[in-house]
Amino acid sequence: xxxxxFRVTKFALQSIxxxxxxxxxxxxxxxxxxxxxxxxxxxxxxTDEAVKSVKDQIDVSIxxxxxxxxxxxxxxxxxxxxxxxxxxxxxxxxxxxxxxxREQYKDNTEIIASLEELDENPLGPTMIVTTxxxxxxxxxxxxxxxxxxxxxxxxxxxGDTEKAIERIHIITTQVERxxxxxxxxxxxxxxxxxxxxxxxxxxxxxxxxSIKKLVGANNWFVRGPYLIEALxxxxxxxxxxxxxxxxxxxLLDPYITIVFGEAxxxxxxxxSSILSLLGIQFLAVLFLTVFSSLLAMRKHLRx
Amino acid sequence: xxxxxGVSKQYTKDSIGLADVNLHIxxxxxxxxxxxxxxxxxxxxxxxxxxxxxxxxxxxxxxWDITNISYNDIxxxxxQIGVVFQDFKLLPKKTVYENIAFALQVAxxxxxxxxxxxxxxxxxxxxxxxxxRYPHQLSGGEQQRVVIARALVHRPKILVADEPTGNLDxxxxxxxxxxxxxxxxxxxxxxxxxxxxxxxxxxxKRVVTLHxxxxxxxxxxxxxxx
Numbered sequence: 001x002x003x004x005x006f007r008v009t010k011f012a013l014q015s016i017x018x019x020x021x022x023x024x025x026x027x028x029x030x031x032x033x034x035x036x037x038x039x040x041x042x043x044x045x046x047t048d049e050a051v052k053s054v055k056d057q058i059d060v061s062i063x064x065x066x067x068x069x070x071x072x073x074x075x076x077x078x079x080x081x082x083x084x085x086x087x088x089x090x091x092x093x094x095x096x097x098x099x100x101x102r103e104q105y106k107d108n109t110e111i112i113a114s115l116e117e118l119d120e121n122p123l124g125p126t127m128i129v130t131t132x133x134x135x136x137x138x139x140x141x142x143x144x145x146x147x148x149x150x151x152x153x154x155x156x157x158x159g160d161t162e163k164a165i166e167r168i169h170i171i172t173t174q175v176e177r178x179x180x181x182x183x184x185x186x187x188x189x190x191x192x193x194x195x196x197x198x199x200x201x202x203x204x205x206x207x208x209x210s211i212k213k214l215v216g217a218n219n220w221f222v223r224g225p226y227l228i229e230a231l232x233x234x235x236x237x238x239x240x241x242x243x244x245x246x247x248x249x250x251l252l253d254p255y256i257t258i259v260f261g262e263a264x265x266x267x268x269x270x271x272s273s274i275l276s277l278l279g280i281q282f283l284a285v286l287f288l289t290v291f292s293s294l295l296a297m298r299k300h301l302r303x
Numbered sequence: 304x305x306x307x308x309g310v311s312k313q314y315t316k317d318s319i320g321l322a323d324v325n326l327h328i329x330x331x332x333x334x335x336x337x338x339x340x341x342x343x344x345x346x347x348x349x350x351x352x353x354x355x356x357x358x359x360x361x362x363x364x365x366x367w368d369i370t371n372i373s374y375n376d377i378x379x380x381x382x383q384i385g386v387v388f389q390d391f392k393l394l395p396k397k398t399v400y401e402n403i404a405f406a407l408q409v410a411x412x413x414x415x416x417x418x419x420x421x422x423x424x425x426x427x428x429x430x431x432x433x434x435x436r437y438p439h440q441l442s443g444g445e446q447q448r449v450v451i452a453r454a455l456v457h458r459p460k461i462l463v464a465d466e467p468t469g470n471l472d473x474x475x476x477x478x479x480x481x482x483x484x485x486x487x488x489x490x491x492x493x494x495x496x497x498x499x500x501x502x503x504x505x506x507x508k509r510v511v512t513l514h515x516x517x518x519x520x521x522x523x524x525x526x527x528x529x
Contacts, residue, residue: 007408018396211392214352215453216382217409218375303354 008224015225022201029197030237033190034281038245040186044179045269049260051172060137061157062127068152073125080129085136090128097123134169198292206300213303223297230289238282304330304492310360312346320346322516333493335503337527338513344496348465352386353377382410385454389466391446393438400434403453424452444475451482461492468499503527
């Protein structure tokens with residue numbers, strides 16, 4: 001048993017080295033497929049990050065009336081805070097709002113001049129509300145349209161940005177669906193290419209398979225080397241792909257940092273999921289190569 | 304040693320390989336099976352090594368009924384019959400030594416025994432000095448000698464040679480026939496399938512003539528007559 005395993009392993013390594021061009025071609029195709037899959041993983045990470053970033057940019061500002069008392073403001077604040085959909089409330093006093101306004105329009109002399117002409121601060125306190133999902137804003141705003149808050153709340157910006165938020169929600173949903181569809185498509189293409197690559201590799205060995213059978217080899221003695229070859233091809237292709245991906249991430253991350261403002265998003269993701277990413281890809285490629293080998297050999301073993 | 308009892312092989316409705324063949328070959332015999340192309344000679348060989356199964360009849364080898372041999376037993380049968388093919392059937396990516404050793408490795412033979420046996424059979428076929436060469440680095444005659452060496456490693460009681468000289472010139476043909484005669488002298492039963500008139504007539508051994516899948520002549524010291 002052990003002697004048989006040793007011989008089968010030796011034959012596999014011999015076959016890889018003596019058919020080096022075919023072996024390299026098979027590994028190359030596996031690497032190309034794995035690179036495509038990893039490109040898709042990177043696109044998924046970036047899409048998620050982009051969607052998250054867009055969602056983070058959306059908030060609703062509630063402008064309180066100039067004469068609203070602190071008790072009334074606190075009441076609205078605690079009421080809004082009670083919604084489970086609300087993740088953050090930022091409260092700005094009227095002085096802070098004014099300072100922010102001045103900063104925002106510091107280059108617009110006309111606006112600043114008109115502000116100077118006024119004796120007192122025309123801006124009231126503001127509450128900035130952030131919810132989990134853009135669609136949750138509607139619920140929060142609807143809850144605030146009640147008679148008791150009519151004189152306290154002067155304006156709500158959501159009304160103006162409602163359509164934009166709705167549009168972003170539609171776009172992000174569509175992007176997520178699109179990436180799922182592309183992933184499925186890539187998985188099918190990867191399966192077909194790996195399956196056919198292995199079939200061709202086995203086909204070129206068909207004479208050898210029949211000769212081995214004719215000199216008295218049993219099926220496992222014939223299959224064994226090809227299965228070990230599949231194991232070696234899978235291992236090498238995953239290892240080389242991972243090396244190339246890590247290299248690519250180091251080159252990409254500085255540019256991605258500029259876009260999202262967060263450092264090493266891709267490298268951190270890969271480092272945190274290295275075992276599952278490598279493991280799943282290795283097992284998937286191994287399963288495909290072994291399955292394809294067994295299926296392709298079936299016909300040639302009937303000698 | 305080999306018994307065919309009413310053996311028929313029909314591939315399709317119109318394609319008959321063998322029809323009701325009865326043949327009995329004794330241990331140590333040298334039998335030539337002759338006949339024109341497509342007359343059933345190769346079918347006979349394929350049935351012997353269980354590459355094909357008979358449609359009808361019974362085949363026995365050394366008392367073992369192989370008519371409905373199981374797929375698991377086929378490797379054991381093939382390790383007991385040496386087979387020499389016209390197209391050599393050598394593994395192209397293995398050296399001469401490895402090709403011969405492979406037939407022993409499939410039978411789980413220990414390494415030290417392989418190191419003893421392979422040089423001996425290489426010596427019998429006169430290829431000791433070419434053991435590291437690959438098949439494509441050998442002439443046709445040398446390749447056929449490697450095939451004979453591979454067929455001999457298990458010390459088979461039967462050696463089946465299917466057109467062993469079909470791809471060889473006259474000199475190589477003579478050399479291969481001399482080797483086969485030598486093997487037969489050691490007691491191995493030889494079944495030679497050929498359509499080479501000259502070698503059959505020189506042998507002066509038993510000749511079985513096939514025509515349209517049937518045995519039409521079986522002579523003790525026969526000649527090639529068709």
